[in-house]
Amino acid sequence: MDGEDSLSETAARAPVFPGGGGELGELIRNFDWSKTSLGPIATWPQSLKTATDIVLQSPLPLVMLWGPDGIMIYNDPYSVFAGQRHPRLLGSRVLDGWAEVAEFNAEVMRVGLAGGTLSFKDQELTLHRNNRPEQVWMDLNYGPVMDESGKPAGVLAIVVETTGVIVAERRRAAAEARVSHSEERFRALVNATSDVVYRMSPDWTEMRALDGRGFLADTESPSVAWLDEYLFAEDQAAILGAIGEAIDKREVFQLEHRLRQVDGSVGWTLSRAIPLLNEAGDVVEWFGAASDVTARREAEDHLRLVINELNHRVKNNLAMIQAIGAQTFRNAVDLPKAQASFTARLQALAKANDLLTNEHWVDASMQEAIQSALSPHRPDDRTRCIIAGPSVRLSAKTAISLSMAFHELATNAVKYGAWSNDAGKVSVTWQVEAVDDVRRLRLEWRESGGPPVTAPDRRGFGSRLIERGLAAELEGEVKMTFEPEGLTCRVEAPLRAPESE
């Protein structure tokens, strides 16, 4: 049988060397070793053959550098590491094959052939195995291989590339540094901002932390009581509505709302929170910042009040002008005179408004209200007008009424009374006295030195304004007396402190 013959023939001849060994085994078998210092494979000493078998059978990347030239014999795993240098490396001298690291390998050869070992952990080398410089890291272990005489004839190297591990490690370290840097910046930002910073659980039932910054009370450990802690009961429904919408949409929560400040008073905040998501896209936390907009809200509220008040006053002033016009013209017989009188009354009203504008419409000094009303009418000679009395504050409305009344008294004095000649005088004096815990004002307008006075037949608008209007305004008594030496007007009324705002 041919088959059995050929089998027995094969067994009879020298066994094929090396046996197996994958791609490299094949290459080594077919390589013309006679061109190297190792000589034809058939002449190899047993020690070299054994060492070659060990290299080829190893699952680790192994390379053997045989002889003084360091002729390279390696296995399949090493060929992967060698890249495009393979298969030219096989049978080449190590100093030629890895010219870029020749110095390193010369040292390896020197130590190994002297019987020593070398170990390098994560040795960094720059190789040109793929026609370009590559930075690589390797664990390198070298040990001598003895020949039949027991002397080192080669160096066996275990070459494990650790570049992947090193690069990953370096990337991780860099990423950590970045995260750490970004955390530092974040902390700096949080510290730099005056905003309140808070963290909420995904469904907002729990507040994880809140740094109140002196605006709100701090929450240092997770709390489910935050709602009542920070929000007034009547505001909670609306705010929870906005929060619910943000949770549903997983979008930024933003709302300007009222809250309880650290001192318990009402404040306003512009609060904004963003959902933090994990890799799966689930909200793991809400991170928020809340700025204190209390001052702005108060300014807006105040402005709204002022606008409402202004609107009210404008309408009221129109009604007053209507009233003054109607009263001035209703019984007028001399139209030009009535027109002059109307204009003078409007001017008096305007002056009273000026006075109150200067005082921000809170209250006014009685002294100033009287002086302002009399100034357009009184003579240049200051001794003909005496105004004296203690400091009294009047409400805005009372100040206007008093100004209008004194305008009427002054115009009457100019037309018929003490200021209608060159010598007459007017004195306005008042006292404040306390009767049964109620402060009472006693004021007197007294004219003297004017022409002889007779009571008029008919009471005009001025008289009615003073006697009926001012009396009702002051809730007191106002009496005009036409005495022979001049008109006297006495006012007696309780003094109420103007209502504060």
Place this chain on the structure above:
Amino acid sequence: MTKPLRILVVEDEMTIALLIEDMLTDLGHQVVAMAMRLQPALQEAETADIDFAILDINLDGSLSFPVADILTRRGVPFAFASGYGSTGLDPAYKQHLVVRKPFQAQDLERAIERVA
């Protein structure tokens, strides 16, 4: 014209109070009481012998609704007067007539005809 009425005028602006008084007098009525602040207005509303009242809503910062309550209890008809228009009215008093300032004698006359 309606029959002569005895009227309370509650108005915090002196000149306007006098104007209302003139208008009502011209319409043949009699202003028997006048109040410019809340306290005297409450007193007059309680005690004055009146058939009708004109109430300014804002009395130097105080609202005149307590006066309206007394008048309602006494069965005295009244109308509000206000520069705010009916927007200044508390919802509880929405059903009451509001005469807007500035107004004319005819506005007052119509208000009296509708309410009194």
